[in-house]
Amino acid sequence: MSHRVIRGGAIAAALTLTTVLAGCTGGGGGGETPTGSGPIDPTACDGVTLSFIGLDGEQGDKELADWRAEHDMTLQTTSTADMSQLIAAIKSGQQFDLATMTKDDAQRMVEGGIFQALPTERLGNWADMVPGMAESSNIRDADGVIYGAPIAWGDGPxxxxxxxxxxxxxxxxxxxxxxxxxxxxxxxxxxxxxxxxxxxxxxxxxxxxxxxxxxxxxxxxxxxxxxxxxxxxxxxxxxxxxxxxxxxxxxxxxxxxxxxxxxxxxxxxxxxxxxxxxxGWWDAIAIPTTAQNAECAALYIDQMIGVDAQVQIAENLISGVVNTQAIEATAGGPADVYDYESSVMDPTTNVFGPMIPxxxxxxxxxxxxxxxxxxxxxxxxx
Amino acid sequence: MKPNRIVAALQLAPASVYYSALFGAPLLVLVAYSFYTTENFDFVPEFTLDNYVTAWTSEVYRTYFIRTLRISAITAAVIAVVAFFYSYVITYTLRAHRSLLYFFVLVSMFGGYLVRIYAWRSIFGTEGIANSALMSTGIIAEPLDLLRNGEFAIIIAMINFYLPLGILPIYAAMQNVGPGQIEAAQDLGSSRLGAAGKIVLPLALRGVTVAFVFTFIATAAEWLTPQLLGGTEDQMIGNRIAYQFGAGFDWPLGAALAVTLVVVLAVLLGALFTVVRRWVR
Amino acid sequence: MRRLARWRRVPWPSILYVGAVLLFLFAPLAIVVLFSFHSSPRMAFPFQGFSLRWYEEIFTDVEVVRAMGRSAIAAVTTGLVTAILGTLAGLGIVGLSSRTKGAVMFFAMIPMSFPALLFAIGLAVYYRELGVGFSLGATIAGQIIQSLPFVLLVISATLDRFRFSLIEAARDLGAGAFHAFRTITLPIILPAVLGSMLLAMALSADEFIVAFFTAGQDKTLPLIMYGRINIKLDPSINAIGTVLLVVTSALAFISARRTSKESL
The missing domain is CATH 3.40.190.10 (Periplasmic binding protein-like II)
Structure with missing residues (x-):
């Protein structure tokens, strides 16, 4: 084979690649956003498969097992504790309906555009969110739009x-x-x-x-x-x-x-x-921009911040609850190590205030x- | 066109096509990203060389590059030497058992990368095996800070993981130098070690070079080992690249750093190959 | 006297050296295996007793068992495809002029030097644009790229010193091209092919990053292992590693025996 032939082959290969790459610009996202208004349809998850990426143990695997069975719903978990990997996975276009959002990286995740706005006004349990979380600036973008629902917290000792x-x-x-x-x-x-x-x-x-x-x-x-x-x-x-x-x-x-x-x-x-x-730290769940089942994802998040799930999550993770109605039920249990009054009940304390600019x-x-x-x-x- | 050239082209074709489609294209995507502009966490296809300017001029990244090259060069050099003698000994001195001894090396590649890193912790740790053994035999009175010398732990763990990668090409190359050639050299008055140096080394040099290159390249792109076994100032360039693609939200800079790494490795190793080729001649 | 002479002839320094290298290679693996039988969830000394609880845990976990199956498929496919592509290409490279050979080898080596994380992200973006989706197949396709250079380099290093006059002599004596390949070339390169195939399998069985970005819901064993480490660092990951070790060394042993019968 002469050099010319090799070179010719290389050029042909390069041209093919260029053609392929020409189709590679733009694109991105393509996920579904929650569309409805009013409370989310309680049957939004029936027969649906949701995919979650993030911290294993914080996706309601055990806590919502019965609820999922009731709704014939399946949850698939891609586990990672590395927020960089999580961000890269969503940025590179992998489809996930739910993702962990950690307090320390929340601002950048929100500004980085990997999550979609969370329709909190449509979540039945949002009204019971502890004020320290509900009013936190970390779950919001500069315009005050909310992107994630905290599901567990600790006071960072x-x-x-x-x-x-x-x-x-x-x-x-x-x-x-x-x-x-x-x-x-x-x-x-x-x-x-x-x-x-x-x-x-x-x-x-x-x-x-x-x-x-x-x-x-x-x-x-x-x-x-x-x-x-x-x-x-x-x-x-x-x-x-x-x-x-x-x-x-x-x-x-x-x-x-x-x-x-x-x-x-x-x-x-x-x-x-x-x-x-x-x-303090908190971990939230948010809906990535690549979500395919955003309605169901929102309903699932609503379940995660409900009283039943919260009490169980707190015991399993030894974390604080985010639902004011669930605080009583954790008393005397393994998660009874947090002082709610001085941390999450009063939004003016600094425990969950901005730690970074x-x-x-x-x-x-x-x-x-x-x-x-x-x-x-x-x-x-x- | 000679017929054997056609055969060669046909033999190369499947791998080339596969390679272009599944490596060339994704690589080009990333090279393209290295010229993008980052605006508000978004990557805009607006041509810029800023990322390369940062990658090449920032003192911070220079420190990371130099540390990475140093750690990789030490690791690869140790591996090349250890692997050469291992291959030599099993090929010539313990020839009867060479398949078995080669097989052991192959088997040691399995078992899980991450689990092994945790195993190194239980060896090097303050209350680990190394310290317990040394203290119970009275060699030392206080536990040594083996693990805390982060770079040491990183290099040992990487030598352990990549040594089979070094033995593989050297052993393969040595199979073409028959024991007869060594005996002939010894008959002519060379010592055993002299025979190794004079006869085997030049013939196996290609394999040794490949072993060095293999391990140098593979370790230069490492990031998990330094993350789990290194100290706070032992992180390698791979850690920074991983960060830029994630929480750093700067793919273009991450891509420019990666392309830089590839170029630096290519230049260094290209020079090495040239020197080796001259030397053999 | 004669016994003493034989004793002296034993190459002690060589044996000691080989022993030391093997001890070093297997030290962390021995720890992995040892703690997989630990009765306590602690992966550190002092050792508190033997138990099979971690094996029971992984083998009763449907997710782990399924992942084992996927990883086995990935390893075998990667090994076979890589060996075939790599051997063919290795034979092709030998026939090239030394300058072309240098260039080809240079490009072939780029995947090794490219950080796996970046390749994985590039591949994920590329798959998305092609619209092929994420699956076990997508992961295997990427893992083949990662192991191909290793196989290629080992095989071409072997063929480098290969005397082609042997083949020409055989051809002159009337042997067909395929016959010459089977009787002369193949036996010579077989150990290298096999070794590099095992290497490819090992790389695939242990590969995490490409799988993380491209496997979608077809999770392989390393994905499960790394996931577990986030929530509970216990010897169940040692048990998984031990299973991996046993299965692959059995495989390696069988193929090594086959090769030595045919070629050595």
Whole structure:
């Protein structure tokens, strides 16, 4: 075969590809959006198959099993704890009807356009949503449109091994962790939010509103914190595993469920709060733009925030409930570790307030992108 | 056109077609993305070189690239050396058992990538096997920070996972050098090791180079191992690329970083191949 | 005396070296297998006793069993298709001039250096635009691309030093092209083909990223495993890994025996 023939073949192949690619522009989405008005038809899910992507255990697999059977409905789960993978999967056009939306990434997920608006006025159980969640700016875009329904929450303690780390009264300052005695003894998540928020407060600034100069100061302290940390935890399970195996003694952003998970493995954990405040977490369910069954998805979300499902979810996840009518029922159960009054019942407390700069940044203040850039600089080790 | 050229073309055709359709096209999609503009988390087909400017000039990414290349080069070099001697020993010294010893290497590739990473944690951990063994024999008094030296743990775990990949091409190449040739060299006064160096190495050099290239490339694109075994300052370029495609919401930059990685690897390894070819000649 | 001489002839340094390498290769696998029998949900020492609870858990989980079936299909298909495409292409490359050969090999190696995550995303976007949807077949198609370069490189490294005069001699003696291939070329390359086929199977059985983005609802074993790690990190993933190890090594053993009978 002569070179000319090979070259000819290559050109032909390239032309074919170009033709194929010409069809590749545009496209995107193509999903269905909820169309009706008024309450959602209770039969919207009959015979439907919904697909969910996100945190396994937060899709109502057990909690809504009976409800699904009643409606002859099927739920398919694609499990991932990595929000980056979840975002990429939806962005690349995979079809999902439901997806996890975590508090820390919620703003970017919403602005990134991977979710469609949630018709909360059509959800029968939305009226009972705890005010701290219902009024949260994190579930909204800049215009106030709501995109996700929180289904579980916690108040974001640090979790530690009391047999290895003595912490008086379960109180600690984030600055303590930058000291040599904590070198390589704790893990944190690979995201600037909590660290910058706490450090900003510790340095006397008004987190998350930081000027560029303040951010620089915060970043310098955060660099010591990151260098002092043993590693990044990829998720709560990973952090628990590292504490159980004795590699680290503390995780900065923890969850009370870790205590139960560690107890099962014969290790005692405890939790406490930083002097610089509490930053709660919540996980929500939202409807991706690629959804095929948005009506049913909305109905399913409504079930997830209903009293029955909430009580069970709280027990299974050791989380707080989002339905005011469900709070009573969790008393005395395994999830009875949260103080509702000081966290979710009063929307003015800071537990679920913005921990990171919101999309409409006040003049002269740093944006979340600035935070991310500073974080990338810190973690590059350069 | 000679008949054997036609045969060659026919033999190459199925793989080429398959390759163009399922790799060439998706790759072009991503290369196209690397020239897109990101606006409000959206990727607009508006030509720009900004992503490449960022990828090539940012000090942050340079740090990631250099660290990645260093970790991969160390891993690949260790693998090439260990794999060469393993292949040599099983092919010539323990010739009677070579199939079995090769088979063991193949089998070790299975068993799950992620589960293995967790297994390394129970080996390297503060209360892990390595430390327990060293402490109970009295070699050390305090647990060593094996796992905390993140780069060490990453490299060991990657050598472990990719070593079979290195042995495969070297062993395959050595099967063409008969033991007779080595004996002949020894008869002429070479030592055993001398025979390995003089006769086998040049003939198996292609295999050794392939082993190095295999493992260098495969490890340079790693991201799970550094994420799970590395410390806070041991993340590799693969971690940043993964981030840009997800929560970073910047596919164009992620694509530009990936294309850059491919180009850097191609240049480095192309140079290596040229040097090796000259040396053999 | 004679026994002592024989003792001396035993290549101890070689045996020690091979032993050390194998010990290193199998150390993490031994841990994986050991903890799959752990009675406690903890995957760390001290070891608290044996139990089959994790095996019971995975084999009674319909989702896991189904995923095992899909992964088996994916591994076998990927292995076979890759071996055929790779062997053919490897034979073709040998016949090219060295410059063309270099160029072809260069392009063939790109998939290895391309981060799997990006390839997976590119493939997903491409499938969406083609409208073929996401399925096990879509995943297998992508996994073949990932293992093809490895197979190709191993086979061409083997063929590189192959003396073609042998084939020409056989042809001169009147052997047909196919006969010459079967009796001379095939036996020489068979170990390499088989080894690389197993490699392709291993890569497929363990592959996560392409499957995550293209399998749709046809979840493979790694997808289930990675999913489990999010909610409960317990030895059931070790049990899955052990099953994978046992099944594939049995497969490898059978094919290795077949090859050695035919070629060695």
């Amino acid at each position: 640090f979790v530690y091994r009391p047999d290895k780390a003595e912490i008086v009264d379960d109180r600690l300052s984030i600055l303590d962790l930058t000291k040599p005695e904590w070198k390589d003894r704790f893990v944190l998540f690979n995201s600037p939010g909590r660290s910058f928020y706490f450090i900003g407060n510790a340095l006397g600034f008004d987190s998350p509103n930081l000027t560029p100069e303040e951010l620089e100061e915060v970043a310098a302290t955060a660099k010591t914190l990151v260098q002092n940390a043993a590693a990044f935890a990829t998720n709560y399970q990973d952090a628990t595993d590292r504490m159980v195996s004795g590699d680290v003694d503390l995780v900065i952003n923890g969850w009370q469920a870790q205590v139960a998970a560690a107890a099962e493995r014969g290790v005692t954990l405890d939790w406490g709060y930083f002097d610089e405040g509490r930053t 919101q999309e409409d940044v006040p003049d002269g203040m740093t944006s979340y992108q600035d935070w991310l850039d500073a974080w990338e600089q810190i973690t590059s080790g350069s």
